[in-house]
Amino acid sequence: MSSRTYMRMWLESQAALKELLAQELPSQPPRPEKDQRLFFHMLATLFLRYTQILRCLETCYDQMVHPQKRRVLQHMLDGVMGRVLELKNEMVETELSEYHYMDDVLQDLKLTPADMEVPIPRYFVNQRAKALKERQQVLSEILARVEPSMPSGPSRPAMLRDEAVQLVQMAERMRQGRLRSKFMWEIRRDEERERRARESGAKELDREQAAICIQKVWKGCLQRRCTKLERQREMAFIGMAPDPKALGLSAAMLRAQLGEEFRHLRQADYEAEYQQAMVSIREGLYEVEGPDMREEMKEQLRQWFIECHDLTGRFPEFPDEEIGGSSILFAEKTPEQVKAELDLLEAEGQRKKDKKKDKEKTKEGKQKKGKDKKQEEDEGLKLALSKFLPVISEGFTQYQTIWGNQDESDNFEQRYEPELIKAQKRKEVEKELRLQVDELMREELQRLKLAVDREEGKPRKEKKSSKQQKGKKGGKKEKDLTPDRTLDSLYEELVLQGILKQPQRVQLADYTDNLVGKYPGKAGLSMLMHVVFKVARLMQPSVIWIGNAEKTFYKKVPKEEKQADPKRLKRDLPKALKLLKPEDRVLLIGTSDKPYAADVKTLCKAYERILLLPRPDYASRYVTWQRLIKKHGGTITTALDVSALAKLSDGYSQGHLARAVQMALTERRLLQMPKKPLRAGEFLQLLAKADPIYSEEEKTLQDWYMKTPLGKKRLKAAQERADRKEGKGKDKKGKKGKK
Structure with a gap:
């Protein structure tokens, strides 16, 4: 796309964002919505519109x-x-x-289901790419040292030299035998063809007739090839087959790829120039404008000392550093900032009032009749107070203020603006100088008090800093059980124990029962949780996966698993989770196919969200088959009936489909694809070996899900709706009876 296209996209994003901000931050609070469907329609519309803006901004x-x-x-x-x-x-x-169904909203906004997916911004990956690459190199070095000393697992033992030579010789004899068999078959075929020609009395063709015969065969081949190519182009045009040209990079695609790489290099170069300019400009401001700033601050503080002494007869107390020092004396806020703070405080107060009213209504039970109009307006669904709307509004206003009317005709290359850096660094220099000036003026104020007020016999009591007070009243902190160990040593220990695997080769099956017999006792369990979560925090973002999550919170441990002690993490896991902070960026994921075997309360306390993955429907299975086959190198042709695969795989999960495709598309089968296209039967034979999800098991999972916090809320809401409908029906019958 051209730069004009991106400029148009940016302008459209600004207009859409401005419209949404005006809708979500009105001058007067909107009235509550009583209809739940209309409220959800509004939420879904906002969700999809913000998702589209996110795509454009990214x-x-x-x-x-x-x-x-x-x-x-x-x-x-x-x-x-x-x-x-x-x-x-x-x-x-x-x-x-x-799970939400937003087909009506998608139709109103003229979007497709693919537009519901929230994209992962590329700058997330790019910002962490270098750090992750360096970390991967370190981990590879650790694994290179660890793997020779790791205990041998269920892998195949090393083959002896004589056995390997014998195996190669056997394979070579078999290959030569197949070639000789094919050669002898061709000789017998030619001999049989000559014998039949002699018996039928056929004459040998002359030179002209042979040329005509060859021409017929060649023209027929060309015609079939052209027809096939036209058919492929037609199928690609209507979207029923991949475009043959798309398999290779065209000139336009190569130019676009080179342009993207060149743009990323320019971004890195300009960023390096910007970082260097921030350092040099700051140093220049400190040297040139620093002395004047320092003297001006001193004069302001001396004037404050004199004015306070003239008004009260005593010199004031100098503000502590914890509350901002002298900066709080000269803090200036714009009217917009004051108004924004007041609006936030008012909205927070209104939210607390609404929450209090909701609690009172739940205690009272059923609503009483005869409510006035104002009370009826207070009932309904409202949008919660957003923490990110001020952030969006601030960024939008900042961009419009700085760059809206900026003349960049002389900045064609889009390099940094020095004046903006000066304005930013001037504040930092002023803050740093103010700390130095505060120390000097505290001493000067103390000397003034001793000289003027004669307070020599009254030593000043030092106030306890807020940091010290917070340290006493602060919450519990995790005790570091490994203060002297490095990250590499902790990682190496987890690899040796089989708790961590090489990221490029890891499979979930490798983690089966890998905690049994490791870190025994209470002290060992504490060390296990400490090391795992410490490594996860140091290597964030991290994901901690617990398979068979129900075993940790078993209602009753099966006899065959008592020796493994599956409930050993029941107490320590929630404690470790409480020590995590949002900035740690550590995600705990637990998977289970038998969650009903666990205690619901303890399981739901450990995991914030419980997601019940439903069986895929026909459309999902159709798309899943296509993506899995293409992902593993397969080609979808007319010989492969994907629709039949989607119909016959009803009752199987996505994992079953993935295993069937992985087992079918071996390296040998991929080599045979040009001559032997894929067929549905190859996948169905392998899929039939897996156990499907029966309706009884699915019903058990759905019943269990209704015992979770979200499921209980859903049941309660459904019961309330049924009660309201029943009450309305009785009212209508009563009115008819009175008539």
């Missing part, structure tokens, strides 16, 4: 090379992503379900 961010614009745009991107997550949570709380 694309524009990737195209920009100006380092300062990219920072403002990233600030807006973070706010939009946060708002998308907030709306997703609102939809879950409204529908009491993790």
